[in-house]
Each structure stands twice: as structure tokens, then as C-alpha cells.
Amino acid sequence: MRSILLLPVFLLCVAGCATGGMHPGWTGEGAEPFDGARDACRAQADAVTAASEREKAFEACMEARGWRRLGQ
Template sequence: MRFPVVTLCVLLSACASDPGWHGEHARPFDEAQAECRAQADAHAEALRQHAFEECMAEQGWTRPE
């Protein structure tokens, strides 16, 4: 069970350091990231990445397609 949790943390931290995130008039990145990680953790593993990206978009942060 620890492997999926560790993997998720690594994946989400990679997103946070990804210079591809763009935000204009967005909430400070670190605050948005922390809130979105907490919200994403409440979702099923298969939906966490989508939930994280959706939350970040709600905070004003997006990544180019």
C-alpha cells in the first residue's frame, strides 16, 4: 500500500516543480498546490491526477496541452 502513496507524492511533487504551470492573477502557487494535494488525496487513486489538475485550474493555474 505504501508504494502507491509514495508514487503519488512523487508524481504530484513533479507537477509542482514543472515549469509548465502558468497562472495569471492566480492564487500563490505553493498555497494552491497544498490545497489541491489535500483535495486530490480524497479521490480514488485513478482520479487523483485529474482532480489535482482541475483544482489547480480553479486556483488559476493551468498547464499547456
């Protein structure tokens, strides 16, 4: 009986390990490491002079590195 009660806890722990590399709001299977891609894309987007275009430049850069925002 005790093992039946512990099974959901175990499954949640395993699922947490499997998704530990997830980044809220982004998905990217087989993509470059997220932190490096994000930092490089921020630097690239900061070079865009038009503030209204920076977010587009950032997202295009992230997509080129294998990441895309969820819900897009």
C-alpha cells in the same frame, strides 16, 4: 564597447527577475499563490479514493485557483 557587451547580461538578469515567480510546467497570471494552491489541491486530491482520478482532481482544483499546466 564594454557597455554593449554587458547589455545582454543585464537583459538576462532583468528577465530572470521578471520570471522569478514562474513555476515549471504551470502558468497562471493573476492566480492564487502557487505554493498555497498546490498544497490545498494536493490535500483535496488525496481525498479522492480512485487513484486513477487523483491527477484529474488535482488539475481541476489548480485550474479553479487560476493555474493550468503548460501545453494544455
